[in-house]
Amino acid sequence: MERDVRRIIEDELRRPTLFKNRESLAPEYVPDALPYRDEELRSLASYFRHLVTDPGSIAQRVLVTGGLGTGKTTLVRMFATGFTHVARERGVSLDYIHVNCYRSRTLFSIVHDAASQLGLTTPSRGFSPREIVDMILSFLEENDRYAIMVLDDFHYFASVVGRESVYFIARMHEAGDGSRRLNLVFISANTSTTGFFDPVTESYLDRHVVRLQPYSSSQLLGILRYRARLAFQDDAYDEEALEFIAEYEGVDKNGEGNARHALTTLLVAGDIAEREGARRLTVEHVRKAISRLSREIERVSDAIRYSPLHELLLLLSIVRLLRRRNVKGVEMGEVEEEYRLLCNTYGETPRRHTQLYEYVRNLRRLGIVDTTVKNVENRGRTTIISIPYGPLEELEKYLDALIWRKKDVEY
Ligand SMILES: Nc1ncnc2c1ncn2[C@@H]1O[C@H](COP(=O)(O)OP(=O)(O)O)[C@@H](O)[C@H]1O
Ligand SMILES: [Mg+2]
Structure with missing residues (x-):
């Protein structure tokens, strides 16, 4: 080997x-402790205590709300995993189901x-969905089991389907034999009243809600310290770098209070x-990171993590074209x-035009792209697609990595 190469x-x-x-x-990492959320964990446990004290007495429904990165998913995961464990120790067969509405x-x-x-x-x-729910309920009934079913990011489902589908989910446990065995947790990112349930469900959930507040700087500092200790070598970062992030993001300092x-x-x-x-790692590196990360791209990355491969390929084509042409749409x-x-x-077979249109519609509903219709001389109407935020370089990198990861899983 060449000396220089070596x-x-x-x-x-x-x-x-x-x-x-x-x-x-x-973001996928599940920490083994969730500081600053003891009260919320306690509320969840109290809403579901009947599963241990008097199983089958009611089918509970609970709403968990809060902004992005306030720990909703992590809190509910931790609660449901722990609660299932404790219930089983006490002889109740409890299952935990977690459905992500961006994926399903x-x-x-x-x-x-x-x-x-x-x-x-x-x-x-x-x-039909009804038949499948009936199968679930009779499975629970016949095997003397109970379930906590979590509908994560339910606001997304509610925004894309009709009211009947939302009503269906909210009341799906009501018919059939095992009707008191299926318990629901709705997770929604909307902090105000949800407004997508029927009035009866709405008022019930209003009384069975866990609201996660955005984090303050000092809470974020606690979270960052804990995770930095896991992630970095000893002495590999300045404490001030963590303080800088905590103050930049803390809700008391006009940040979003978003732990993610x-x-x-x-x-x-x-x-x-x-x-x-x-x-x-120093404050200067944090400054560079902040200038590189766009909040919108953060939000987008959350929404498209579960998108089908070809929706991602289509989005990547939009991003590449917009960058190459340096135009708005x-x-x-x-x-x-x-x-x-x-x-x-x-190495993929392209999808058909109608399917691609469906992807575009979905990307618009997710708030990732904007579309307008324009009349073009001699050609009739055409759809113009734009991405009204940036920078697109980071989005392109993220998409590319995500696509390769999805392909790995498929093969
Ligand atoms: N109290 C906390 N302690 C430690 N980590 C937290 C806490 N709250 C949130 N996180 C972390 O922040 C990230 C976002 O949390 P997540 O549960 O995905 O939020 P949400 O579902 O509300 O968007 C995750 O990596 C999670 O581990
Ligand atoms: Mg979440």
């Missing part, structure tokens, strides 16, 4: 790394997902520090062409 490789290998466990800053977008896929989490095999067509954003900022700052070959026809080229590079 020297560079060895240098790189010797270079100290700041991270000890980078994964522990990822229709009534059918929600109940189908719930059934398969219970281990029921239901064919993916040929049954705070943790992602720390992760990106760590990556920047590593790439620069720094020995410690691009025509649907051009996007489709770009998409077909992209499919080629990724």
Whole structure:
């Protein structure tokens, strides 16, 4: 081997790394403790105590609300896992079902997902949602089991389906034999009153609600300290860097109080520090991370994490075209062409026009793209697609990584 080549490789290998466990800053990571949420955990336990003291007495329904990154998903996961465990110790067979409404977008896929989490095999067509729910209820009844079913990011489902589907979910436990065995937790990001349930359900949920407040700077500092200890080597970061993020994000300092954003900022700052070959993560790295991260892209990344592969490919085509042309909006026809080229590079068979339109509609509902219709001379009407925020460079990187990850899972 060339001497220089070896020297560079060895240098790189010797270079100290700041991270000890980078994964522990990822949004998917489930921490083993959830500081500052004891009261909320207690409320949940009290709403569901009947499952242990008097199982089958009622079918509980609870609403958990709060802004993005206030810990809704983590809180409910932790509660349901822990509660299931405790109930089983006391002889109650309790199952925990977690349905993500960004992933399961229709009534059918929600109940189908719930059934398969219970281990029921239901064919993916040929049954109505009602029939599948009945199967779930009689399964619970026949086996003397109970379930807590969580509908995460339910506001998204409510915004894309009709009222009847929302009513159906809210009341699906009411018919049939096992009607008091299925308990529901709705998680919604809307902080004001939900407004999408029927009046009776609405007023019930109003009395059975857990509201998560945005985090203050000092709470965020506590969270950041805890996660930084897991993620970085000892002495690899300045305490001031954590303080800087906590103050930037804390609701008392006009931030959003979003823990996810705070943790992602720390992760990106760590990556920047590593790439620069720094020995410690400092405030300057945090400043760079903040300027690189756009809030909207953070929000978008949450919404598209579960999008189907081809919806992502279509979005990536939009992003690439917008960047290359450096324009505000691009025509649907051009996007489709770009998409077909992209499919080629990724080794995918392109989807048809009607399906692509459906993806665009969905991306618009998610607030990721905007569309307008324009009359074009001699060509009739055409749809113009735009992305009214930025920078798109980060979004493109994120999409590309997400697409490869999805392809890995598929094959
Ligand atoms: N009290 C807390 N302590 C530690 N980590 C937290 C806390 N609240 C939120 N987090 C972290 O912040 C991130 C966002 O939480 P999440 O539950 O996904 O929020 P939401 O569902 O409300 O958007 C996760 O990585 C989670 O681990
Ligand atoms: Mg969530």
